[in-house]
Amino acid sequence: MARWVAVALIAVAVGMATAPAPAASPTPAEAVGEKLIPLERYSTPKGQTLARVHQLRLYKFSEHIWGCLPWLDVQKQSIGFQRPKGASGDDRYFSTWILIPQAENPQFAAQPQTRRMSAMFSRYGVDLLRRMAGVHDVLADSNVHGFSVVLSWLKPGTSRPGAQPVNESLAAFIDKATGLEYLERRIPHADFARRMRVVGFDGQTDLGPQVLELWDDDFAATFKLPNYEPPAGVTC
Amino acid sequence: MNCARIVRSALVVAVLAVTGGCASSEQWAEWRSHNTHFASDRHMGFSMRNNMEGNNPKVTRADMDLSPRENWWGKVITVRPDQIFEN
Numbered sequence: 417m418a419r420w421v422a423v424a425l426i427a428v429a430v431g432m433a434t435a436p437a438p439a440a441s442p443t444p445a446e447a448v449g450e451k452l453i454p455l456e457r458y459s460t461p462k463g464q465t466l467a468r469v470h471q472l473r474l475y476k477f478s479e480h481i482w483g484c485l486p487w488l489d490v491q492k493q494s495i496g497f498q499r500p501k502g503a504s505g506d507d508r509y510f511s512t513w514i515l516i517p518q519a520e521n522p523q524f525a526a527q528p529q530t531r532r533m534s535a536m537f538s539r540y541g542v543d544l545l546r547r548m549a550g551v552h553d554v555l556a557d558s559n560v561h562g563f564s565v566v567l568s569w570l571k572p573g574t575s576r577p578g579a580q581p582v583n584e585s586l587a588a589f590i591d592k593a594t595g596l597e598y599l600e601r602r603i604p605h606a607d608f609a610r611r612m613r614v615v616g617f618d619g620q621t622d623l624g625p626q627v628l629e630l631w632d633d634d635f636a637a638t639f640k641l642p643n644y645e646p647p648a649g650v651t652c
Numbered sequence: 653m654n655c656a657r658i659v660r661s662a663l664v665v666a667v668l669a670v671t672g673g674c675a676s677s678e679q680w681a682e683w684r685s686h687n688t689h690f691a692s693d694r695h696m697g698f699s700m701r702n703n704m705e706g707n708n709p710k711v712t713r714a715d716m717d718l719s720p721r722e723n724w725w726g727k728v729i730t731v732r733p734d735q736i737f738e739n
Contacts, residue, residue: 444713459739486716491733498737511737564737568730583730617731645710 444482444647451478453496462506462559466497470554477551481512483650486641488540489515491566498564500589500613509589510554513566516540525572532572533586533616534628541565541588542598543636549599555592562591571618585617586626605630 442450452474458464467474478495481488494513499506516536518524524532544565554560568585575581590598590612598608609628616623646652 447717453739457739463739483713486713494733498739501734501736501738503738513733566736570728581728583728585731587731587736615736617735619729620731620735622731622735641711643711644716645712647713 448475448479448482450492451482451490451495453493453498457493458497460506463497463499463508466508466557466559470497470551470557473551473553477512477548477554479650480547480652481514483646484652485514485636486644487517489517491515491568494566497560500564507561508559509562509564510548510551510560511564511566512544512548513568514540514544515583516567516569518569520570520572520575529584529616529618529623530626530628532569532584533614533626534630535633536567536569537565537586537588537614537628538630538633539635540567541586542630542633545590545595546599546637549595555596560592562589563595564589582619583617584619586628587615587617589613 452471453467455464455467455471458467474495478490481490491513494511496511497508498511499508518536524535527535544567545563548563548565549555564587566585566587568583571582571584573579594603594608594611597603603611606629609630614626614628616626
């Protein structure tokens with residue numbers, strides 16, 4: 417009898433040791449760090465050097481977005497120095513990709529797709545660009561050619577029960593001079609929209625180049641989540 | 653007579669176009685000024701809960717991480733990074 421009890425206890429212990437642990441939430445450090453592109457993912461010396469030199473700055477930037485814009489998500493392994501697909505050279509863009517939790521909204525849904533892209537870039541893209549331009553060491557690095565901002569949000573109508581959710585996305589590439597001139601209000605919205613390169617996506621369908629219509633929208637810069645307290649050490 | 657009918661029809665079309673355009677503009681202006689377009693009830697639920705209990709009025713980043721995300725990565729068809737970038 418005692419032998420059977422011992423065997424049962426051993427079996428339980430072995431089972432507990434080998435059973436998969438329940439998925440744990442990442443720690444704050446993990447949540448911030450997993451947004452950065454790992455060094456080994458860079459395929460050119462220029463990209464690797466930029467990532468290594470600015471690793472701490474990128475981490476602090478990731479922490480800033482995570483702590484100060486808590487209603488947004490940042491795609492994993494998206495903050496770093498990317499180059500556009502198909503680019504012939506090795507121009508590196510300081511890049512960030514955010515996911516915007518856009519709820520179903522009839523007014524938003526009624527707009528043409530390009531208009532929705534314009535609205536999202538006006539609201540979130542410009543604010544993100546401004547925050548990226550605040551990373552001075554990165555901005556001052558002559559090996560950084562510009563900024564890349566990717567925004568994704570749920571395509572209207574696809575989050576209803578029974579539908580396959582699909583994200584609409586836009587990827588914008590902006591050279592450093594154009595970005596700074598726009599942020600300093602030295603060029604108007606229309607000039608900026610003409611000078612940046614934007615590609616739109618409907619799910620994984622490439623919609624090709626897009627010309628956006630931009631306007632002032634200070635929501636992302638001014639909105640405060642009620643009762644939200646940023647994490648210790650993060651200044652918003 | 654035909655001319656009058658054409659003018660009348662054109663006026664009706666014009667009025668519909670103008671009023672339709674106005675309604676659309678107003679709705680769009682509403683979205684543009686709506687500062688919680690992103691925040692579904694579920695996203696904001698923890699805030700209300702905390703206030704009602706009265707013992708933890710602050711919302712932390714961890715609270716946000718626990719709230720459901722409607723378009724969490726992996727469940728939604730999204731452009732792949734390699735469609736946009738090269739590393």
